[in-house]
Amino acid sequence: MARDDAMTGPEREVWVRLDEVFDPELDEPITELGFVEEVAVEGAAVRVMFRLPTYWCSPNFAFLMAEGIRREVSALPWVQHVEVRLEDHLCAEEMNEAINRGESFATVFAARLGGGDLEEVRDTFAKKAHQRRQETVIRGLRAQGLSPGEIAEMTMADLDRVAFEDREEALQLERYRRILVERAMPRGPGDHAFPDPDGVALTTAGFPDRMRVLRGVRINMEFGTSLCRGLKQARYKEHVTVDGEPTLVDFMLDRVPPRQSAG
Amino acid sequence: MYVTPDGREIFVIDGHVHYWDGSPENQRNVHGKQFIDCFYAYHCNLSPEEERWEKAKFEKYSQDDLYRDLFIDGPDDMAIVQSTYLKDFYKEGFNTIERNATIAEKYPERFIVNGSFDPRDGELALEQIHYMKETFDIQGCKLYTAEWHGESKGWKLNDPWAYRCFELCDKLGIRNMHVHKGPTIIPLNKDAFDVHDVDYAATDFQNLNWIVEHCGLPRLDDFCWIAVQESNVYGGLAVAMPFVHARPQYFGTVMAELLGWLGPDKLLFGSDYAIWTPQWIVEKFWNYQIPEAIAEESGQQLTDEIKEKILGLNAARLYGIDIDAKKAQFAGAPVQIAAE
Numbered sequence: 001m002a003r004d005d006a007m008t009g010p011e012r013e014v015w016v017r018l019d020e021v022f023d024p025e026l027d028e029p030i031t032e033l034g035f036v037e038e039v040a041v042e043g044a045a046v047r048v049m050f051r052l053p054t055y056w057c058s059p060n061f062a063f064l065m066a067e068g069i070r071r072e073v074s075a076l077p078w079v080q081h082v083e084v085r086l087e088d089h090l091c092a093e094e095m096n097e098a099i100n101r102g103e104s105f106a107t108v109f110a111a112r113l114g115g116g117d118l119e120e121v122r123d124t125f126a127k128k129a130h131q132r133r134q135e136t137v138i139r140g141l142r143a144q145g146l147s148p149g150e151i152a153e154m155t156m157a158d159l160d161r162v163a164f165e166d167r168e169e170a171l172q173l174e175r176y177r178r179i180l181v182e183r184a185m186p187r188g189p190g191d192h193a194f195p196d197p198d199g200v201a202l203t204t205a206g207f208p209d210r211m212r213v214l215r216g217v218r219i220n221m222e223f224g225t226s227l228c229r230g231l232k233q234a235r236y237k238e239h240v241t242v243d244g245e246p247t248l249v250d251f252m253l254d255r256v257p258p259r260q261s262a263g
Numbered sequence: 264m265y266v267t268p269d270g271r272e273i274f275v276i277d278g279h280v281h282y283w284d285g286s287p288e289n290q291r292n293v294h295g296k297q298f299i300d301c302f303y304a305y306h307c308n309l310s311p312e313e314e315r316w317e318k319a320k321f322e323k324y325s326q327d328d329l330y331r332d333l334f335i336d337g338p339d340d341m342a343i344v345q346s347t348y349l350k351d352f353y354k355e356g357f358n359t360i361e362r363n364a365t366i367a368e369k370y371p372e373r374f375i376v377n378g379s380f381d382p383r384d385g386e387l388a389l390e391q392i393h394y395m396k397e398t399f400d401i402q403g404c405k406l407y408t409a410e411w412h413g414e415s416k417g418w419k420l421n422d423p424w425a426y427r428c429f430e431l432c433d434k435l436g437i438r439n440m441h442v443h444k445g446p447t448i449i450p451l452n453k454d455a456f457d458v459h460d461v462d463y464a465a466t467d468f469q470n471l472n473w474i475v476e477h478c479g480l481p482r483l484d485d486f487c488w489i490a491v492q493e494s495n496v497y498g499g500l501a502v503a504m505p506f507v508h509a510r511p512q513y514f515g516t517v518m519a520e521l522l523g524w525l526g527p528d529k530l531l532f533g534s535d536y537a538i539w540t541p542q543w544i545v546e547k548f549w550n551y552q553i554p555e556a557i558a559e560e561s562g563q564q565l566t567d568e569i570k571e572k573i574l575g576l577n578a579a580r581l582y583g584i585d586i587d588a589k590k591a592q593f594a595g596a597p598v599q600i601a602a603e
Contacts, residue, residue: 054304055297090297216484219516223481226510231304 010041021068024125026225044080051087053231059091060121066099127197130179135214136172140164148207157189265338274586276578277342279501279533283358286323295352306538309505326366334598337541345405346379377403382424383412396435403439421463429468445477458485465493477502487524501533507547515553519561527569531578
């Protein structure tokens with residue numbers, strides 16, 4: 001069934017796990033992007049069906065998401081069998097077979113796509129996510145009146161004390177901390193709060209250059225996000241309605257008119 | 264001709280239009296169906312609601328539709344028609360140079376038809392270039408490096424056979440290379456958005472102009488970096504333009520970035536017709552200002568002078584169009600109302 005806020009029990013547990021699967025290119029959970037179409041639970045067996053914005057979406061991203069779904073759902077202690085189904089995609093059939101046999105992307109697509117290195121793709125997009133989340137946090141701190149010098153001097157302990165009222169900033173702060181863990185960056189209390197993806201600390205002198213690079217990452221990712229969300233809606237003709245007060249999901253799905261913010 | 268609210272006449276060259284047949288009758292397989300469906304989703308997603316077409320018209324529109332949408336209802340004075348073959352998906356191809364030439368023959372004063380070639384065809388690609396020059400006297404080509412071809416899942420502008428093709432283009436005076444570097448329609452496992460091959464080709468072929476269509480989005484930063492260093496690299500704004508309506512804040516960010524890096528002389532307007540029609544794009548673009556916060560941070564703004572360059576002057580320079588002569592010609596013979 002599709003997600004329902006009143007849902008309880010095993011379905012709800014599965015949906016909560018699926019919130020942890022991100023589209024690597026857009027850096028948003030697949031649940032919030034509306035890619036997950038159906039979750040079916042039968043005893044210890046779970047079936048998850050997902051669809052992407054176009055038939056042409058890159059198969060490596062599709063595979064990373066499918067793999068993520070299998071990994072997250074399998075982590076539930078009561079789950080014994082997970083079936084993942086991608087529908088309406090150029091590579092759906094091969095991908096479904098491969099992912100459900102537990103084969104790697106490299107094995108299946110080597111012949112067809114010239115041997116892609118999925119680890120490399122994964123790492124590239126993890127770095128971009130690191131950058132995008134970091135930019136939102138830094139811009140939030142600038143909006144609170146902190147100077148580049150003050151931000152450059154911040155440690156992980158200082159970061160712990162940061163609080164944002166803006167929902168997007170608060171969300172990205174949490175995700176930023178999470179990706180530092182996932183990418184195994186040094187994060188002791190005295191470590192720098194804003195390493196670049198290769199671990200180089202932010203400096204006052206380097207602040208403009210860092211922000212220029214981060215802006216570039218944001219522009220590229222936002223292009224994909226706005227295009228993909230719209231395409232998914234256009235493809236499946238979903239009608240988005242604003243019903244009462246906007247929720248977090250409404251903000252993330254762009255159902256709320258944009259604030260006139262500093263871009 | 265776009266007439267501004269204060270009565271100025273702006274000469275508009277639409278740098279990117281198509282005359283395609285994506286109808287079910289022409290579709291060879293499911294890929295052909297999915298391809299036009301994807302374009303239709305782009306159309307629905309970024310067009311204002313009142314500008315959306317019925318699916319059947321979008322799949323296959325007539326020459327009259329095209330002429331009317333661009334020149335009668337639309338503000339275009341001239342249009343550059345880009346050829347896209349996709350013969351693996353469509354029985355007669357999607358919009359071959361022969362198909363595009365049929366409309367240019369009817370209205371030669373309005374159209375520039377560009378060709379296309381695939382260096383992986385080897386000697387045949389060279390023959391194709393000769394044929395297109397001799398038959399259609401082309402000045403430019405649309406190149407699609409991400410296209411699948413047999414076992415190959417794409418090519419690079421700096422591949423040896425690509426260089427042989429560019430040498431020939433240079434020799435024959437085919438100077439404008441429109442390279443598709445933007446959202447992929449055909450997936451690759453490698454990074455299909457990579458723009459670095461433009462850098463090599465632009466350095467090695469200084470006589471050719473490299474118009475990077477869709478500005479390398481979503482690799483805008485890489486594209487800007489290359490364009491700053493190569494004086495013969497331009498940005499084609501097709502696909503970026505409709506964001507002026509759908510995501511004005513984001514459009515401002517992108518324009519500020521492009522103006523900051525490339526300046527106002529190297530950006531070309533394109534509607535990507537029939538994905539979008541030029542009337543609303545040009546009108547909204549002319550009335551658009553980069554939002555204050557972005558303008559202040561970047562130091563960039565879209566002035567009337569800059570908009571006029573983007574809408575026509577820059578493309579006129581690349582294609583040797585004498586705007587005053589054209590204006591005089593069109594004043595004497597305004598748009599033809601098709602008799603068919």
